[in-house]
Amino acid sequence: MRWTIVTLTDDTLKIKDEEGELITLKKDATSEPDIDITLLYNTWISETQDIYTFNNDGNGTYKAKEETSANDITYEYDEANKQLTLHRVNGKVVRWTILSLTNDTLKVKDNDGQELTLTVYTNxxxxxxxxxxxxxxxxxxxxxxxxxxxxxxxxxxxxxxxxxxxxxxxxxxxxxxxxxxxxxxxxxxxxxxxxxxxxxxxxxxxxxxxxxxxxxxxxxIPEPDELVVGDESLLYGDEWTSFSYDDGSPITLQFRQNFSDVIWTEGGDKMTFNYTYNSDSHELVFTVDGETEAFKIIKLTDHVMYLAIYENGVLADGMEFRKL
Missing domain, CATH: 2.40.128.20 (Calycin beta-barrel core domain)
Structure with a gap:
């Protein structure tokens, strides 16, 4: 059976059969898939490399391909008309009619009647x-x-x-x-x-x-995380870096073997104080203004150092450092 297409629009298909009879077919509106708008809550990239992010609270971001950073947007969705309205910070309003929405593809029709396809963007x-x-x-x-x-x-x-x-x-x-x-x-x-x-x-x-x-x-955490303590010489050389528990800011220390001291930098302040290290017990003692603080090194490699504090034989606290 052969048909000749006479006209084709969004909702109507007119054809002629082999005997020349004209047949008109209408799109079944009930066959249009429902839109699960929760699938929208993701980051999407268009064919022109623009990036849109839609959060579940009506807010999001938009980054044009030529821009180096994203701008905030707000949006609302009209379920009855399947219309998505985007408000940009410059006052521009963009309206999309959602044609289909899946886990990884968003197809829309814009203000000018142009169809756009966006896909989930992942870096x-x-x-x-x-x-x-x-x-x-x-x-x-x-x-x-x-x-x-x-x-x-x-x-x-x-x-x-x-x-x-x-x-x-x-x-x-x-x-x-x-x-x-x-x-x-x-x-x-x-x-x-x-x-x-x-x-x-x-x-x-x-x-x-x-x-x-x-x-x-x-x-x-390395896999496996073996608690090996290498030679004291591993302490020296590059800076060791840790981070504050409170705000994640960096803490660095550098051991100077010739001076038996440590340069400790934290929050922009640089301090220098003495230390002693017992290679048999792996005890490391810092002396600051006459006060001492003792740690036990329970892991020491050329890259990782664990400084532990024990109370009554139980690990109570400590610090981890890396040579980054």
């Missing part, structure tokens, strides 16, 4: 570094895993620890968590992630206001 360079266990002194605080596409974060600290939640991420290195049956309005902003450290700012949201709650920097 995987940093996310691949995220997976693994992070903490201090070999004790995990959080762990990120990806098992067959199921991205999970396990928290090992706190009253409910350990517990596991799903997470997702966007093009701006932000991590969102699925808690209480919804994607939380707040997020973790990943400032830096490497083979050694993970630095994060924690933001909360009440739907209207975004508040920075805290900052933290964690160390990647």
């Amino acid at each position: 995987t360079a940093w996310i691949e570094l995220l997976y693994g266990k992070w903490g201090f002194l070999g004790k995990p605080s959080i762990e990120f895993t990806n098992k067959e596409g199921n991205r999970l974060c396990t928290v090992y600290e706190g009253e409910e620890a350990p517990y596991t939640v799903a997470f997702k991420y966007d093009a701006y290195n932000r991590i969102y968590f699925f808690e209480n049956e919804s994607w939380s309005g707040g997020f973790w902003q990943v400032k830096q992630v490497t083979q050694d450290i993970l630095s994060i700012d924690v933001f909360s949201s009440d739907g209207e206001n975004l508040t920075k709650e805290s900052s933290m920097t964690l160390f990647r």
Whole structure:
């Protein structure tokens, strides 16, 4: 059977069959798929390389291809008309009619009747570094895993620890968590992630206001994490770096063998004080203004150092340093 297309519009198809009879077909409106608007809450990239992020609270961001940073936007969705209205900071309003929306593809028709296709945008360079266990002194605080596409974060600290939640991420290195049956309005902003450290700012949201709650920097826990203490000579050379528990700011120290002292830098202040090290017991003692503070080195390699504080034979506190 052969048909000749006479006309074709959005909702009507007119054809002629082999006998010349004209047949008119109408699109079945009931066949249009429902739009699950929760799938919109993601970061999308257009065919022209513009990037849009839609949060679940009516806020988001827009970054044009030629721009180096993103601008805030707000948006609302008209479910009855499947219309998405975007408000940019310059006052420009963009209206899209959503044609289809899946986990990875968004098809819309813009103000001018042009059809656009956007796909989920992921910058995987940093996310691949995220997976693994992070903490201090070999004790995990959080762990990120990806098992067959199921991205999970396990928290090992706190009253409910350990517990596991799903997470997702966007093009701006932000991590969102699925808690209480919804994607939380707040997020973790990943400032830096490497083979050694993970630095994060924690933001909360009440739907209207975004508040920075805290900052933290964690160390990647090696697999396996063997507690070996190498030769004293490993102390010397490059600076050792740690981070404040309070705000994630860096702390550095450098051992000077010839002077038997340490240069300690924290919060912009540089201090120099003496130290002694017992290579048999691995005890490291700092002397500051006549006061002493004793640590035990429980791990020392050319790259990693654990300084532990014991009370009644139990690990009570300590610091971890890396040569970064």
